[in-house]
Amino acid sequence: MTKRALITGVVGQDGSYLAELLLSKGYVVRGITRRASYPHTQRIDHLFKQYDDRDAEARFRVTYADLTDSSSLQNVLHEFQPTEVYNLAAQSHVGISFETGESTLDINAIGPFRLLDAIRSSGAKDVRFYQASSSEMFGASPPPQNELTPFLPQSPYGVSKVAAFYLTRLHRIAYGMFASNGILFNHESPRRGLNFVTRKITYSIAQIIAGELDRIELGNLDAKRDWGFSGDYVEGIWRILQHTEPDDFVLATGEMYTVRDFLGQTFGLLGLDWEDFVTITDRYRRPAEVPALLGDASKARRVLGWEPKVHFGGLCEMMLAGDLAARGFTLEQARTKAATLTPKRGGA
Ligand SMILES: NC(=O)c1ccc[n+]([C@@H]2O[C@H](COP(=O)([O-])OP(=O)(O)OC[C@H]3O[C@@H](n4cnc5c(N)ncnc54)[C@H](OP(=O)(O)O)[C@@H]3O)[C@@H](O)[C@H]2O)c1
Missing domain, CATH: 3.40.50.720 (NAD(P)-binding Rossmann-like Domain)
Incomplete structure (x- = not known):
């Protein structure tokens, strides 16, 4: 049927x-x-x-x-x-x-x-x-x-x-x-909503490379996910x-990283230092925070035979490459462009 x-x-x-x-x-x-x-x-x-x-x-x-x-x-x-x-x-x-x-x-x-x-x-x-x-x-x-x-x-x-x-x-x-x-x-994923922190970061990096944005505003960088x-x-x-x-x-993947790690990994793919491009603001702080989430998916692995294939580094690259491609850049082209950027310092 x-x-x-x-x-x-x-x-x-x-x-x-x-x-x-x-x-x-x-x-x-x-x-x-x-x-x-x-x-x-x-x-x-x-x-x-x-x-x-x-x-x-x-x-x-x-x-x-x-x-x-x-x-x-x-x-x-x-x-x-x-x-x-x-x-x-x-x-x-x-x-x-x-x-x-x-x-x-x-x-x-x-x-x-x-x-x-x-x-x-x-x-x-x-x-x-x-x-x-x-x-x-x-x-x-x-x-x-x-x-x-x-x-x-x-x-x-x-x-x-x-x-x-x-x-x-x-x-x-x-x-x-x-x-x-x-x-x-x-x-x-590259299809994540634009107001979730991971996608906001990769989308904003692509905007920075395209010359449409100078800095990203973010809240709590210490959240572990x-x-x-x-x-x-x-x-x-x-x-x-x-x-x-x-x-x-x-x-779950069973691996935990901070938002700061996500910034380091994604900006690092283009040879950039995230601290040159990020402003911390209280605007995105929440009334109550969830400090750390780390899943133990051993039951799904044992009973369902399920394993995640994509891990942190691969996920960062996939998302950044997707947002760069939408603006006409390969990772390699974006790296070349990144080397010419003069960060506007201050505000972090
Ligand atoms: N992504 C994650 O990390 C994560 C983790 C754990 C659990 N979840 C849960 O997994 C589910 C899928 O997540 P996602 O990341 O795919 O979320 P998403 O991209 O925000 O998609 C959720 C969809 O729900 C629909 N929706 C909202 N209100 C609705 C309503 N009143 N009636 C009918 N449809 C409605 C929206 O479609 P319309 O615009 O057409 O209304 C929206 O496209 C959600 O329940 C989420 O809470 C997600």
Whole structure:
């Protein structure tokens, strides 16, 4: 039987990589997106071209629906009849969740409940459900963190993800649903949103090389994170739903670096000293910080056979090369250009 996957958040970073992976495996894929005032399907436009979405048999289509709108979720479930549901949609920015706490909780915590409840009420017994849980749930719990580490969230985002984690487990325990959590540590890519620190850095370096920017403003450089590649993590997400039974898994690289390390690595690729280009500002400080996240993914390795392939150095290079290419530079050309730059000192 052909597998049918519904992906919420398909226009996001992970949604786009997951759609590619599932289509390559022969799935029929339906994504959902919200209406936006300006088109924002750049990450999946190539899939529309590849899998013509005007054809009734098209393997890839996108429908308007919203995690805050139960009827839209019920409609897409009824019409599409998925065999697997990947709930990746979220207000996914930790810092912004301090400013939009109520809607973050509505989308990230009540949203998964609406979706789980709609699947349960539909009577479809064999649907497999994946919830995009997050290492931010561990918050202030000291590293390394694994499936047994207590949650101590430090943001409305973290709290919302803890609620969704337990709601997912509850549907597994109370109703026997195949409902699993992937507790994913930070994962990035050239498709990462521009206001996440890693992408902000590589995008800004490309702007500096192109002569469009002098300095980057950043907040806490001491935050320690376990950064992997989104393309590797969607493979793990898929494996979580193919497992014989529903369960919860940490996905992480098991390596930890600071934002300062990320700066050193990316600027270093062009022979530049990051301190010449970075201004520290309190504007990006958060009311509560998560000091250190370091994942122990030994359960996923043992049970699912999942291993990340891309590590810190490769990830930095991939992201920087992507942003430079968008401005017409190879790494080599950017190095040559970097050697001619005169940094405007001060402000750091
Ligand atoms: N990337 C990471 O490091 C990381 C780590 C752990 C967990 N996670 C979680 O993994 C998931 C995917 O992450 P990502 O990095 O791909 O995030 P992302 O790029 O921000 O994508 C999230 C998507 O969610 C959609 N969305 C937001 N509100 C919605 C709503 N009310 N209804 C329907 N869709 C909505 C957005 O699409 P529209 O613009 O169409 O609304 C957006 O494209 C998220 O749940 C995130 O919290 C991410």
